[in-house]
Amino acid sequence: MRFSIRSFKEGTPPAEFEETLVLPDFARENVNVESISSVEVSLIASAESQVIFVSGTAKAEVEYECCRCLKTYRDNLVGEIREGFTERPDKENVEEDIHLLTSEWVDMDEYVAESLQLALVYKPLCRPDCKGLCGQCGHDLNVSDCGCEVKHQDPRLEALRDLLSAGDSE
Numbered sequence: 001m002r003f004s005i006r007s008f009k010e011g012t013p014p015a016e017f018e019e020t021l022v023l024p025d026f027a028r029e030n031v032n033v034e035s036i037s038s039v040e041v042s043l044i045a046s047a048e049s050q051v052i053f054v055s056g057t058a059k060a061e062v063e064y065e066c067c068r069c070l071k072t073y074r075d076n077l078v079g080e081i082r083e084g085f086t087e088r089p090d091k092e093n094v095e096e097d098i099h100l101l102t103s104e105w106v107d108m109d110e111y112v113a114e115s116l117q118l119a120l121v122y123k124p125l126c127r128p129d130c131k132g133l134c135g136q137c138g139h140d141l142n143v144s145d146c147g148c149e150v151k152h153q154d155p156r157l158e159a160l161r162d163l164l165s166a167g168d169s170e
């Protein structure tokens with residue numbers, strides 16, 4: 001998704017544009033994300049004092065892997081975009097996200113990906129009370145009890161089990 005900074009003139013009304021974007025590397029670069037749909041990007045751009053300000057939203061559906069039970073589930077993701085672009089070195093401002101361009105072309109893909117990355121859940125859970133998997137037999141405790149939960153929830157036995165398994169490997 002790219003546009004020329006020269007297509008915006010000072011004093012003209014803000015321009016709106018929408019595009020559907022595919023981010024092929026997004027799932028690979030984010031460990032908890034199994035897949036992502038195409039991204040609906042909706043932006044508004046305006047020129048002001050030699051800077052083009054671009055703001056808007058990026059919407060997609062992601063498939064997370066639950067960090068407790070490892071099942072995948074879908075959730076909506078909305079990223080907020082607010083960036084500035086300029087060809088004038090003196091207008092560059094890192095704190096205000098005003099980026100200096102090396103050509104007249106602005107490529108929005110990385111900023112769209114970044115906004116979605118910031119919207120990701122750090123520890124995805126398929127549901128808030130997900131019980132996860134049994135540490136002993138791997139059974140999904142959301143489905144039913146497996147019967148071995150009493151043993152491995154006792155920390156003393158847990159420590160003993162660690163000792164025993166450490167002995168096994170020697």
Ligand SMILES: [Zn+2]
Pocket residue numbers: 066067068069070071125126127130131132
């Ligand atoms: Zn889960």
Ligand SMILES: [Zn+2]
Pocket residue numbers: 134135136137138139146147148149
């Ligand atoms: Zn079990």
